[in-house]
Amino acid sequence: MKELEDFLTGRVWLKEFTPFPQSEIDQAILQGFVTRIPGITDKQECSRCLEKSVNLTSFYCEKCEGDCLYCRHCLKMGRISSCTELITWTAPSPRPLKTHSFQWSGHLTPSQNLASQQVIESLQINRSHLIYAVCGAGKTEVLFAPLYEALKTGKRICIAAPRTDVVLELSPRIRAIFTDTVIHTLYGGSPAEAGFAEIVIATTHQLYRFQNAFDLMIVDEADAFPYSMDPALKRAVMKAKKHDAPVIYVSATPSVQLIKGTPGRSEIFRRYHGQPLPVPRFDSLWNYKKRLRKNSIPKKLETWIRLRLSRREPFLLFLPTIELIEESIPLFKQLDAAIEAVHSKDPNRKEKVMGLRQGIVPGLVTSTILERGITVPNVQVAVIGADEEIFDAAALIQISGRSGEGHRTFQMGMLSFSIMELLGKWIEPKIR
Amino acid sequence: MQASWRSLFMNDLDEAVCAKCKAEFESITGNTCLYCDASGEGVCADCMYWEQTEYAGLIAKGRCLYRYNEGMQSYFHQYKFLQDVILSEVFAKEMNHALAKVDAVIVPIPMNPKKLKERTFAQVDSLLESARLPFHHFLIKNEDVQGTKSKMERMASSPLFHWNGETVPKKIILVDDLYTTGTTMRHAAKVLKDAGADEIELFCLIRG
Numbered sequence: 001m002k003e004l005e006d007f008l009t010g011r012v013w014l015k016e017f018t019p020f021p022q023s024e025i026d027q028a029i030l031q032g033f034v035t036r037i038p039g040i041t042d043k044q045e046c047s048r049c050l051e052k053s054v055n056l057t058s059f060y061c062e063k064c065e066g067d068c069l070y071c072r073h074c075l076k077m078g079r080i081s082s083c084t085e086l087i088t089w090t091a092p093s094p095r096p097l098k099t100h101s102f103q104w105s106g107h108l109t110p111s112q113n114l115a116s117q118q119v120i121e122s123l124q125i126n127r128s129h130l131i132y133a134v135c136g137a138g139k140t141e142v143l144f145a146p147l148y149e150a151l152k153t154g155k156r157i158c159i160a161a162p163r164t165d166v167v168l169e170l171s172p173r174i175r176a177i178f179t180d181t182v183i184h185t186l187y188g189g190s191p192a193e194a195g196f197a198e199i200v201i202a203t204t205h206q207l208y209r210f211q212n213a214f215d216l217m218i219v220d221e222a223d224a225f226p227y228s229m230d231p232a233l234k235r236a237v238m239k240a241k242k243h244d245a246p247v248i249y250v251s252a253t254p255s256v257q258l259i260k261g262t263p264g265r266s267e268i269f270r271r272y273h274g275q276p277l278p279v280p281r282f283d284s285l286w287n288y289k290k291r292l293r294k295n296s297i298p299k300k301l302e303t304w305i306r307l308r309l310s311r312r313e314p315f316l317l318f319l320p321t322i323e324l325i326e327e328s329i330p331l332f333k334q335l336d337a338a339i340e341a342v343h344s345k346d347p348n349r350k351e352k353v354m355g356l357r358q359g360i361v362p363g364l365v366t367s368t369i370l371e372r373g374i375t376v377p378n379v380q381v382a383v384i385g386a387d388e389e390i391f392d393a394a395a396l397i398q399i400s401g402r403s404g405e406g407h408r409t410f411q412m413g414m415l416s417f418s419i420m421e422l423l424g425k426w427i428e429p430k431i432r
Numbered sequence: 433m434q435a436s437w438r439s440l441f442m443n444d445l446d447e448a449v450c451a452k453c454k455a456e457f458e459s460i461t462g463n464t465c466l467y468c469d470a471s472g473e474g475v476c477a478d479c480m481y482w483e484q485t486e487y488a489g490l491i492a493k494g495r496c497l498y499r500y501n502e503g504m505q506s507y508f509h510q511y512k513f514l515q516d517v518i519l520s521e522v523f524a525k526e527m528n529h530a531l532a533k534v535d536a537v538i539v540p541i542p543m544n545p546k547k548l549k550e551r552t553f554a555q556v557d558s559l560l561e562s563a564r565l566p567f568h569h570f571l572i573k574n575e576d577v578q579g580t581k582s583k584m585e586r587m588a589s590s591p592l593f594h595w596n597g598e599t600v601p602k603k604i605i606l607v608d609d610l611y612t613t614g615t616t617m618r619h620a621a622k623v624l625k626d627a628g629a630d631e632i633e634l635f636c637l638i639r640g
Binding site for chain 2: 057059060061062063064068070072075076079081083
């Protein structure tokens, strides 16, 4: 029963699909330890992701022997319909305070330190807080001390990030510091972990499966797609935390609403290694799409790649569409067969990024999915077709943040045409 | 697949069927087995085997629409196992074109009633309903979990269906979602033939 309590505390889970025997669950329900929640509420809303009835799909159900609604929004976590039930632990028993270790010997810059103290102050008065800091400012380090303070007072913490890449990069860093803390890492397809997690590091999607669970919610990369675009994910963050628990937002490119809507704020505009955010060099690359499709790499781009290869500098080459990546990768492989293409749907994504870090892969041709959460020393970056809609201001700033993070040199941004439009995208957020 | 902010944001790729998604499905063309549409000329090895058993001569011919490639695998998974009922619409047009003009009675492969309650919908019936095709059940599925068996076990397994007692028409086209070894179809055809059917054809959405 202890294991069931650990698992279900703060969680909402499909009754039929838990890792526990159905008999144990039925018994816990009878004893009142576990509460059942209808999958679709009276207000015709999905109990897990809070999707409203207009977006629910109705069908004739053989189990209901009548009309039934199901939710497509969170379908991949197991279908929620009118005839399914979710379960949660009714009244979690109080957990004794435990000692956590804090294994971190790094030091903070004065501005990081100030931000860190400001976050702690906000937490003391249960106030939400925004850490607004440029890429490479060392935002994660700013969180370490507040995390430790929160753990010491017995708080349950969630660190949520919109994308799996970011979660995977964050998790080992947090685990290395809090060695005595039970930490779970959750993303689509993550392995099952036992025990009651004091820290949950999860993609925002996974928060659908929590309810009233956390005393402190941290949303990393709060400006990042898909979180920034999807109201359901924002609702999930609010649902997963306890009602009066504060939220710490971490962002390099926060929206106006986020800045205005968050009472506490710290700003860091210098990068950790002291280098300012690189300003890209603009260059024209006429007809790059046509050229690539006609099996030739534009001369300027070829020269750029050859220079990286000869200097053995790892590089990221951003292209606007996955199709263009697929069409042109054989061309890039002619320059060096070890160059790889990688996009969001690539099952070998992790291995390829690791290869770039280890120097086995000289460069990656990629879409925007890699723009965040990648730290490769001395990486060189080129954005092809920077005027395309997909490279919006937040994405471009993040991309330039990849360059030189962890080390120094930065190369250039490359674009196809319509320089004015691109400059607009760059200048706009800086004025704001 | 096209990845634009719009398509990612609107979840178009997963939820609607655009031309790009459809292009991921591979239609069956060229020389194929007379009975089951497996690649190659004449009759495939599996069907050759069937024609040497008590199931010989049951089936006049057969047709499948798509190969079981990666795109189809993810479609099938989402439709059947994630129970995304609305995906029965995806092949409505193609199913309709293939079956609307046949002069045989469409008989879907049924689900076991207990299994049907668990799954909440009959995936073959739903495909036919979405395609606006009339159909009639003459078979009842016996209780058994077929998916867990090996190929040999399946070929030799005990009867999968029994007749529901209603008068069976002379010409029948049996319809299923996925054809793998042909066991399901042979068993169904045998019950229908014994119940009085003259000519039986097969139709499957996917050839596994």
